[in-house]
Amino acid sequence: EYDVDDLLPAMAAGLSHDGTLYAAPFYGESSMVMYRTDLMEKAGLEMPEAPTWEFIREAAAAMTDRDNEINGICLRGKAGWGEGGAFITVTANSFGARWFDEDWNAQFDQPEWKNALEFFVGMMSESGPPGYATNGFNENLSLFQQGKCGMWIDATVAASFVTNPNDSTVADKVGFALAPDTGMGKRSNWLWAWALAIPAGTQKLDAAKAFIEWATSKDYIELVAAKEGWANVPPGARTSLYANPEYQKVPFAKMTLDSINAADPTNPTVKPVPYVGIQFVAIPEFAGIATEVSQEFSAAYAGQQSIDEALAKAQALTNDAMEAAGYR
Structure with a gap:
């Protein structure tokens, strides 16, 4: 049955x-904080069950040990709507940002997006690994399993990988916490189901x-x-x-x-939005638009352009695409 x-x-x-x-659904996931319990203790800090971004940044700086190749935090910066694009979207959600207002106007010219990107780039410059702009899930998984990350915020399914002693050098030193927030009522975690379906025309x-x-x-x-x-x-x-x-x-x-x-795809942002989805917007055009936006953001992470330049380009290309698609 x-x-x-x-x-x-x-x-x-x-x-x-x-x-x-x-x-x-075959399996489902959200995202959460995975952290080194030994490094947290060494830093004299205690991870709350529901941390803020400010605590995460403080802890990342305290756990960073460049001489021993330990990065306080490892996060996705890699271009791609489902890679770094997904991560910065949920981060921005927690800072009060949104992709679109209720009339499908892009919102990258609003201060919430700039606040989120400046915080992210500042924290990663202080405590992240070199070249984080090209790191995605697999790269950060490898770094964490090698003992080179104090914290990693990513898919909940990764917990079984980082605690597997056959693959992880720190398997017995990992703790977990909810994805961080800024006190605005939204955490920076996503929701995704890996599911099986049957095409209508199947034989x-x-x-x-x-x-x-x-x-x-x-x-x-x-x-x-x-x-x-x-x-x-x-x-x-x-x-x-x-x-x-x-x-x-x-x-x-x-x-x-x-x-x-804790994830609510029908109410993903602080301000109202016309879409469903937390780390994505559930419209057919989103993957193409968000991949381009994430490329601009990754270029800013890599120091190839400023955050203001990346946001201005994101605003223009998103509005152009939405107008061409008939949303505006």
Whole structure:
């Protein structure tokens, strides 16, 4: 019996339209802080369960040790809407920024975006790794596993990688916290579901449906747990997983669920917006626009242009694209 009511509400809602589920989540994720407990202790600080960006910046500076190649913080700066673009969007959300106002006008000329970018670049210049403008998920994962990051804010699914002693040199020294905020009511975490769906024209409907039912089922989770251990099961899709006493022993289980529950794609920003989505805007044009915007931001991170220049270009190209698409 496929228990559709067991799907986490946040994941089911993101894959539904008018109450109908159009895809089944294989796993889901938010984002959170992963940090070195030993370096935090050495710095004389204690990570709050719900930190502010100011604390993160302070802790990053305190944990940075250039002589020993330890960067206080590792974050995505790589161009791409789903790489650095996703990260700076959720960061900006927490600073009160938004992609568009209610009339689909770009908002990169507003002070919230400048505040977010200046904070990000300042913190990364102080405490980030060299060349962070070209680092994405995989590069930062490698740095963290090698013991070269004090903190990493990224996908909750990465928790199982950084705590795996087969891959991570710091597996027994990792703690977790909610993504930071600025006190404005929005945290800098995203929501994303990796899901399976069936194209309308398929010739193999029954086989496809049977596979999806199996691959997203409770039985599949039990199978992975038996073979790979509970820490490595697909997270973030089913409510029952987080009620399982065995999974509750996994050190990052509760924070992953809390992070997912803290994300609201229907109300992603401090000010009202006409779109759904936290680290993205759910319109067909977004991937192309946001990739171009992220390229301008990455150029600013790399010192190839100023933050003001990057924001001005982002404002112009976004408004041009939205006008061409008929939104304005």
